[in-house]
Amino acid sequence: MTAQETPQTLTDHEGSLLSLVHRLQPITAYKVAKFYQESPVASVNKSMGQVYPMINRFSKEGLIEGRPVEDDARGTEVWRTTDKGEVALKAWLREFKPAQLIPHDTLGTKVLSFGLLTHQERIDWVLEAKAELEKKQAELEDYNEKSDQPFQAYAHDNATGILRARMDWLDRVLFDLVKSSAGS
CATH class of the missing domain: 1.10.10.10 (Winged helix-like DNA-binding domain superfamily/Winged helix DNA-binding domain)
Known part of the structure; x- marks a missing residue:
């Protein structure tokens, strides 16, 4: 070249x-x-x-x-x-x-269709999503322990940061759903 x-x-x-x-x-x-x-x-x-x-x-x-x-x-x-x-x-x-800066997030898109679910189904969905993210976090930790790739610590930090941000977001959604049912 x-x-x-x-x-x-x-x-x-x-x-x-x-x-x-x-x-x-x-x-x-x-x-x-x-x-x-x-x-x-x-x-x-x-x-x-x-x-x-x-x-x-x-x-x-x-x-x-x-x-x-x-x-x-x-x-x-x-x-x-x-x-x-x-x-x-x-x-x-x-x-x-x-597209690399804010990639598509299917969970965020699914929340936009919450109108199809009952209030309790929304709460259950958030709880299930959190449980799945916790499983993914454990899988990520296990993978990181086995990896010997250079710069793996940076990639791992990014992935765990994304998972933490998603969990924080789901906590806010759950808090809002619970708060709105208490006021009903």
């Missing part, structure tokens, strides 16, 4: 996968898919059916390169990012899109 060429633009899903390959290289496509499946964080890249085509496309586009694993009859390859892949990854890393 010459200095005047514009780096390839990556979607967030592509950037996430390419970043993972870069951090864990050399890595097989199977291990990439397994990493996503074990992650407590929701991701579009959870299925093998999404990982393998993206790996193949990255290879064709020159963002990664593979080399066969010795003595592997299945033709398994280990992947590494190329210089072109690192340039694209750095461009993705430096870019901020509005």
